[in-house]
Amino acid sequence: MRVLLISTYDLGRQPFGLASPAAWLRREGIGVDCVDTSREPLADDTIRGAAIAAFYLPMHTATRLAAPLIERVREVNPAATLVAYGLYAPLNADWLRSRGVTTVLGPEAEQDLVALAVGEPDKARPTIPKPHIPKLRFIQPDRSTLLPLQRYAALQMPDGSRRVVGTTDATRGCKHLCRHCPIVPVYRGAFRVIADDVVLADVAAQVAAGAEHISFGDPDFFNGPTHARRIAERMAMEHPGLTYDVTIKIEHLLKHADMLPMLGETGCLFVTSAVESIDPEVLRHLRKGHTREDFVEAVALCRRAGVRLSPTFVPFTPWTTTRGYVELLELLAELGLEEDVAPVQLGIRLLVTADSALLELDEIREGVEPFDPASLTWPWRHREAAVDQLQAAVMRVVASMNGATRRDVFDAIAALARGDAAAIRLKPSASAEGSGETRRSFSGGGDSATAPGPPPHLTEAWYCCAEPGPDIANYV
Secondary structure (H helix, E strand, O other), X not given: OEEEEEEOOXXXXXXXXXXXXXXXXXXXXXXXXXXXXXXXXXXXXXXXXXXXXXXXXXXXHHHHHHHHHHHHHHHHOOOXXXXXXXOHHHHOHHHHHHOOOOEEOOOOOHHHHHHHHOOOHHHOOOOOOOOOOOXXXXXOOOOOOOOOHHHOOEXXXXXXXXXXXXXXXXXXXXXXXXXXXXXXXXXXXXXXXXXHHHHHHHHHHHHHOOOXXXXXXXXXXXXXXXXXXXXXXXXXXXXXXXXXXXXXXXXXXXXXXXXXXXXXXXXXXXXXXXXXXXXXXXXXXXXXXXXXXXXXXXXXXXHHOOOEEEEEEOOEOOOOOHHHHHHHHXXXXXXXXXOOOOHHHHOOEEOOEOXXXXXXXXXXXXXXXXXXXXXXXXXXXXXXXXXXXXXXXXXXXXXXXXXXXHHHHHHHHHHHHHHHOOOOOEEEEEEOOOOOOEEEEEOOOOOOOOOOOOOOEEOOOOOOOXXXXXXXXXXX
């Protein structure tokens, strides 16, 4: 018996979703092959040797990229049992089954994969029609046969150097119910804590393999704040000099502001936060739980704690206006965040996926087109064609300026938006004295803020609840 675990894309990270089930399967004496097709080809001989081929689908992009591979595995090894697991598997169960996948599991799939592999399929818990999230006793992931960390995204430092990045999870799921988030229809407000010793053993193994920075994949590192503190403090004590980054909701940054200095003291370089929008109407529809003012306060809190805030956005939604988009750019410039925002974040368009909680909204249900199996979405068009045209133009700028500095791309996007809203004018001001940093503001805006220098950032941009556009190959 051999099990083939396949990852098609995981944001440039060494896939935790292969390492964890590999450990469970090998503990039972089951042979495992792990292939990350974002970094290496999948050989026909490997496909032929598999009794089970399981596709790890943690995000929308990974699911779309899996489609041709599923077909190829069926052709090369028609006897193999095809399995899909991960967050996006239950969301796309019908589509997966139509392509020949026989078993669809959720994100907590380790135990179920073992049951399938040892010939006890009745003990597996397929997630259809409603996902069931088991409470697993997690074990240390097995990364022994994964590609080296040096093959994955690195941490770009302000001085031009790069650090090798490892990744792990301290928790899974999320207790929040943001309407556009794919976690919501699967976890339904639940989250799972991974034991401290398991997390730290995984970190130690990656440090031994060359990791100089750890990127935590938790949807929200502060879902369990006490657990987060223990992990951060123990990691700093056991691995002096190791840096890390986490994802934390704006709401939690404010609620647990007293913990932010701890992040800075233990080596956290930046916090990713899904701000999504600064428009009150959009934030209400997305059920984000924060306001524009909360975002501004979170930026200040993080800076005082010595931690950069790396905001992410879904700036193009059915409720976006051209004026609102310009106001977003204006605020980012005033806060000095031009370089903290990955350019792709300024062009992302809201996805309405299968089972999305967005379908609760009458205007979404009434405004979407029939479900499109090719894109795995309910397509929508903005009521104002100019907004869709602006989004497409922004993404062309991002693609065409690949390799340019974030500030240069931001300036190009700002100039583009200015052309679509002629009343707004971007005005460069004098450089900050002695800093070499240019301050920028839009007319009509408040006082501009000097950015505290270029930020450290991962060499592949973070995005999750949305996708850059139809040409995903340009961004992965």
